[in-house]
Amino acid sequence: MRRLQPTIRACSLPREPFERLIEANRMDQRIAAYETWDDLKHYCVHSADPVGRLVLGVLGRYDAELVALSDDVCTGLQLVNFLQDVPRDLALGRVYLPADDRRRFGVTELAHANEPLRRLLEAEAERARGLLGSGEELGRRLGGRVGRAVALFARGGLAALEALERADWDIFNGRPRPSRARLALAAIR
Secondary structure (H helix, E strand, O other), X not given: OOOOHHXXXXXXXXXXXXXXXXXXXXXXXXXXXXXXXXXXXXXXXXXXXXHHHHHHHHHOOOOHHHHHHHHHXXXXXXXXXXXXXXXXXXXXXXXXXXXXXXXXXXXXXXXXXXXXXXXXXXXHHHHHHHHHOXXXXXXXXXXXXHHHHHHHHHHHHHHHHHHHHHOOOOOOOOOOXXXXXXXXXXXXX
């Protein structure tokens, strides 16, 4: 935080996003799994959303409508990361797939690809897609190169979801990622 002080002052950045990121680290130490989507969303409010809020602050574009769109994109990107990294998170003793959703889809184990897990991952991906859809509007409102870059991040998240789908949601035989060609196509769009 000391090193960031010149930037914080120059951009009039609020303290809250930094405090939320610190709290996310504390949550990672205390919480191994989340019971509901609302619980996981609360974590994302601390772990993901502050990043977009800081970017908006640096850009001098910190208004309520842009913040809401940015929060959606950041949470959507965080969810994509959770879907890609289930095996890695399990190895760390963490589960970022809500327990009530796991029960709803009959997921009793997360050790290998199976049909209930595939259905759960598809449902969680739809949630992420809906959030990432805010990226286009956020990009339009920001405009210019910055807006295009922000929209590209959201498209990258959508491309990662497509990679998961192409891998038939098998997250245990490697981390499905979009190819460079798919990312280039997203950039061209």
